[in-house]
Amino acid sequence: MFRRTRASVSRMPGAVRLITIAALLLVAAAANLVARSEPTSRWLPLLLVGVIGGVxxxxxxxxxxxxxxxxxxxxxxxxxxxxxxGTALVVSLVAGAVALAVAIAVDVVPFLRKRRRGAGT
Structure with a gap:
């Protein structure tokens, strides 16, 4: 299901750009609400829609x-x-830093595997 959705959207570059911008804006809005100590019911839907929509x-x-x-x-x-x-701010920053480290690792692993395969042949 995800592959079909991803394939159909990728055929429309304009839609991909719009979804990218919307996902980033939704994640930014959620982060803003978390730092302001808003209830989870206000920021979690924004975060979920942004991440799921983008990915x-x-x-x-x-x-x-x-x-x-x-x-x-x-x-x-x-x-x-x-x-x-202050507590919400620190939690938000730590969660963001951990998520960034994990995302960078996920993004780099295929590149490193490809490099390793290229060096082995």
Whole structure:
């Protein structure tokens, strides 16, 4: 099911770009709400729709932009002068950093495997 959805969306480059932008904006909005200590019922749906929409549709081709935008949005909240709970901010930053590390690892593993196979032949 995911492959068919991804294949049909990839035939429309404009749709892929729109889904990418929408996914990044939804993840950024969720990060903003988390840093402001909003209830989970407000930010979790935004995060789920953003991540699922971005990954299932194949936009972005790499996973690292989603947690990266989470970190950027979380840091931007601190510069707005809004009331930010320190604990929520730290949890959001740590979760974003761990997610970024995992996403980079997932993105790099195929490249390293391909390189290793190329060197072995």
């Amino acid at each position: 299932v549709a194949g936009a972005p081709r790499r996973l690292w932009p989603l947690p990266a935008i989470w970190l950027v949005a979380t840091l931007l909240v601190t510069t707005t002068g809004a009331t930010v709970d």
